Amino acid sequence: xxxxxxxxxxxxxxxxxxxxxxxxxxxxxxxxxxxxxxxxxxxxxxxxxxxxxxxxxxxxxxxxxxxxxxxxxxxxxxxxxxxxxxxxxxxxxxxxxxxxxxxxxxxxxxxxxxxxxxxxxxxxxxxxxxxxxxxxxxxxxxxxxxxxxxxxxxxxxxxxxxxxxxxxxxxxxxxxxxxxxxxxxxxxxxxxxxxxxxxxxxx
Numbered sequence: 001x002x003x004x005x006x007x008x009x010x011x012x013x014x015x016x017x018x019x020x021x022x023x024x025x026x027x028x029x030x031x032x033x034x035x036x037x038x039x040x041x042x043x044x045x046x047x048x049x050x051x052x053x054x055x056x057x058x059x060x061x062x063x064x065x066x067x068x069x070x071x072x073x074x075x076x077x078x079x080x081x082x083x084x085x086x087x088x089x090x091x092x093x094x095x096x097x098x099x100x101x102x103x104x105x106x107x108x109x110x111x112x113x114x115x116x117x118x119x120x121x122x123x124x125x126x127x128x129x130x131x132x133x134x135x136x137x138x139x140x141x142x143x144x145x146x147x148x149x150x151x152x153x154x155x156x157x158x159x160x161x162x163x164x165x166x167x168x169x170x171x172x173x174x175x176x177x178x179x180x181x182x183x184x185x186x187x188x189x190x191x192x193x194x195x196x197x198x199x200x201x202x203x
Contacts, residue, residue, distance in 0.1 A: 033058070039082075041066050048072060056080055056102070062088030073098055080105040086117055093122060100127040100138060
């Protein structure tokens, strides 16, 4: 399920806090609340199936405790908010499935050793600001993640087939070697019999 403040109006804002998203929305998986003047996540409900949350272009400075009730959160976008210090991100350590965090255009992103400190503090992260720890770009969407997973399965399957072919090839080689050994033994026996036969004739 996808809810966006700009398109659906499924919930409303009261001053600078969110109201209207109650626990009746427990099936939500993707939620976007962009550029609506939020300063706090006060009132944010428990959304156990939420995987992606976008809160860019607001005025949020921290207080992410409420996100503990979203244990399956994988992607959190906080671009262009008022986050200024690393301490405000400490609560995110408890989101063990959080793989992607965006803090671009937040004051904290200008801090010295920003990237190193965030990745060290939040060890579960795979991507920070769209780049992983090896410098590779993040997939554009959840669909890309799924595609990569499927592709991995296909590759695994192909790999398995190749392994199977190699095993079959090894078995064929072993059989050929056994046949050659048997032929050599038969040849030796024939030679021995011929030698014995020659010995009898000569005597």
